[in-house]
Amino acid sequence: MITNSDLHRHHPAHGIRPGPPSRTGSARPALDARGLTKTYGPTVALAGVGIELWPGEAVAVMGASGSGKSTLLHCLAGVLAPDSGAVVLHDPRHGSLDLAGLDAEERAAVRLRSFGFVFQQGLLLPELTAVENVALPLMLGGVERRAAQARAARWMAALGLTGLEERRLGQLSGGQQQRVAIARAQVSDPVVVFADEPTGALDSSTSGEVMSALLSSTRDRGRTLVVVSHDPLVADTCDRVVHLADGFVVRGGGR
Numbered sequence: 194m195i196t197n198s199d200l201h202r203h204h205p206a207h208g209i210r211p212g213p214p215s216r217t218g219s220a221r222p223a224l225d226a227r228g229l230t231k232t233y234g235p236t237v238a239l240a241g242v243g244i245e246l247w248p249g250e251a252v253a254v255m256g257a258s259g260s261g262k263s264t265l266l267h268c269l270a271g272v273l274a275p276d277s278g279a280v281v282l283h284d285p286r287h288g289s290l291d292l293a294g295l296d297a298e299e300r301a302a303v304r305l306r307s308f309g310f311v312f313q314q315g316l317l318l319p320e321l322t323a324v325e326n327v328a329l330p331l332m333l334g335g336v337e338r339r340a341a342q343a344r345a346a347r348w349m350a351a352l353g354l355t356g357l358e359e360r361r362l363g364q365l366s367g368g369q370q371q372r373v374a375i376a377r378a379q380v381s382d383p384v385v386v387f388a389d390e391p392t393g394a395l396d397s398s399t400s401g402e403v404m405s406a407l408l409s410s411t412r413d414r415g416r417t418l419v420v421v422s423h424d425p426l427v428a429d430t431c432d433r434v435v436h437l438a439d440g441f442v443v444r445g446g447g448r
């Protein structure tokens with residue numbers, strides 16, 4: 194069980210509003226993307242996409258294979274620069290900026306301080322222990338090892354992983370590995386967590402547990418969760434579904 198007092202102890206300035214999403218309580222979206230286009234040679238991956246992502250909401254992005262979901266996620270998260278359009282991030286700690294106007298190095302810095310990532314697999318390093326994996330984003334951000342690992346251990350406890358801190362990846366189940374990945378995504382207290390098929394490698398009951406951990410650690414703490422998934426059960430647990438087809442949002446882009 195994740196308690197707000199535990200998680201907020203190190204972030205007194207945020208004014209986090211726990212509880213269900215209340216979009217009317219927030220003046221600005223966490224991320225506001227307008228007119229995003231991205232082509233790869235002759236392939237139009239994004240054809241002019243607009244989407245608002247609000248604090249305290251979980252949004253599923255769905256669509257057929259090749260409809261542009263991953264490209265959209267990568268443009269929203271500053272992994273890729275769109276060919277045109279804007280991706281305005283409102284981070285209460287760092288102000289507002291357009292990710293599309295930044296170079297690759299600046300986008301990497303924004304990703305580290307403002308975003309968290311959970312993928313199907315592959316983000317965790319097998320040679321590190323679980324707690325070292327979780328602490329890594331903090332250490333990359335300059336936090337001293339002992340403090341980073343202490344905060345990492347608190348996030349692991351919040352996600353039901355107490356006692357598994359010293360295990361390596363191969364000694365954890367698939368669901369435990371994904372909860373370690375969620376702890377790692379959360380440890381820097383990101384404004385938005387991006388999850389690309391986070392339950393793709395899991396059975397349905399483990400998938401439910403992982404989604405519930407993702408939702409309680411993001412949406413329920415007033416943060417934003419964006420999930421790309423083919424699984425309608427995953428989409429059902431989100432507040433809103435954005436449907437993409439041929440690089441366009443065909444349903445659900447705004448509030």
Ligand SMILES: Nc1ncnc2c1ncn2[C@@H]1O[C@H](COP(=O)(O)OP(=O)(O)OP(=O)(O)O)[C@@H](O)[C@H]1O
Pocket residue numbers: 233236237238256257258259260261262263264265
């Ligand atoms: N690096 C790339 N080079 C060339 N074409 C690409 C590249 N990345 C994506 N594409 C193309 O852009 C289009 C959108 O791809 P994208 O990966 O965003 O779709 P998707 O909806 O995430 O698909 P999937 O569900 O299969 O992962 C597809 O036609 C794809 O082939």
